Amino acid sequence: MASTRKFKPVTHVIFDMDGLLLDTEDIYTKVFEELVAPYGHTFDWTIKARMMGVTPQEGARYLIQKLDLPITEEQYHEWCAKRYAELMPTAKLLPGAEKVVRHLHKHKVPVGLSTGSDAEKFNTKTTNHREFFKLFDPLVTCGSDPEVKHGKPHADAFLVPATRFPDKPDPAQCLAFEDSPNGVDSALNAGMQVVMVPHPKLDRSLCTKGTLVLDSLEDFCPEEFGLPAYDS
Numbered sequence: 762m763a764s765t766r767k768f769k770p771v772t773h774v775i776f777d778m779d780g781l782l783l784d785t786e787d788i789y790t791k792v793f794e795e796l797v798a799p800y801g802h803t804f805d806w807t808i809k810a811r812m813m814g815v816t817p818q819e820g821a822r823y824l825i826q827k828l829d830l831p832i833t834e835e836q837y838h839e840w841c842a843k844r845y846a847e848l849m850p851t852a853k854l855l856p857g858a859e860k861v862v863r864h865l866h867k868h869k870v871p872v873g874l875s876t877g878s879d880a881e882k883f884n885t886k887t888t889n890h891r892e893f894f895k896l897f898d899p900l901v902t903c904g905s906d907p908e909v910k911h912g913k914p915h916a917d918a919f920l921v922p923a924t925r926f927p928d929k930p931d932p933a934q935c936l937a938f939e940d941s942p943n944g945v946d947s948a949l950n951a952g953m954q955v956v957m958v959p960h961p962k963l964d965r966s967l968c969t970k971g972t973l974v975l976d977s978l979e980d981f982c983p984e985e986f987g988l989p990a991y992d993s
């Protein structure tokens with residue numbers, strides 16, 4: 762059979778979370794629009810594209826500085842935490858997320874996760890998806906993991922999870938899935954191939970560096986990266 766493989770074969774997979782597995786980016790947009798409006802600012806996709814994927818600490822520093830907000834980082838985090846608690850548990854899994862993760866897990870493909878979030882916010886977001894997120898090991902929350910010194914777009918956001926797989930794969934054996942430019946940069950800096958599944962509203966000129974760019978996880982063909990094909 763003609764090889765359906767189009768890319769270098771991989772043996773391990775590391776998924777991003779926000780905006781890739783979990784539909785949280787529109788919630789983030791809503792929270793940040795509410796945060797900046799009282800100061801006469803709008804939270805637009807130019808700013809959002811720069812923030813997606815970074816740790817909460819980085820995000821706070823960036824937004825306060827970029828819009829010269831008259832609030833402290835503590836006030837930013839306090840306000841956001843309150844709105845996340847109210848809104849994030851309603852986040853649904855994105856189309857195709859469950860299918861691809863359960864398929865890889867069933868075929869014993871090691872599946873990890875790396876999110877810019879910290880452990881506390883991760884728990885809030887996954888309130889209604891506890892069983893599903895047990896499928897990921899290793900699971901790295903860059904915002905609170907002492908080994909992650911920088912986080913996305915730096916390589917450590919993907920190198921740290923790669924080193925935590927028991928069989929210690931070479932980063933080139935790992936395939937990353939991301940929705941943000943920072944996340945794609947992080948995976949590429951780590952020497953990994955990366956499938957980008959960008960938000961419909963993300964400027965497509967920022968989506969040119971992914972090994973493969975898809976509109977949805979539902980369009981992913983595992984065999985193109987040497988992974989087990991879906992059972993027909």
Ligand SMILES: O=c1[nH]cc([C@@H]2O[C@H](COP(=O)(O)O)[C@@H](O)[C@H]2O)c(=O)[nH]1
Binds near residue numbers: 879882
């Ligand atoms: O509009 C935004 N979306 C997302 C983030 C940040 O990106 C992280 C999502 O990371 P990831 O996509 O790697 O799961 C969130 O924890 C948050 O810190 C942000 O600052 N602003």
Ligand SMILES: [Mg+2]
Binds near residue numbers: 779781
């Ligand atoms: Mg993301």
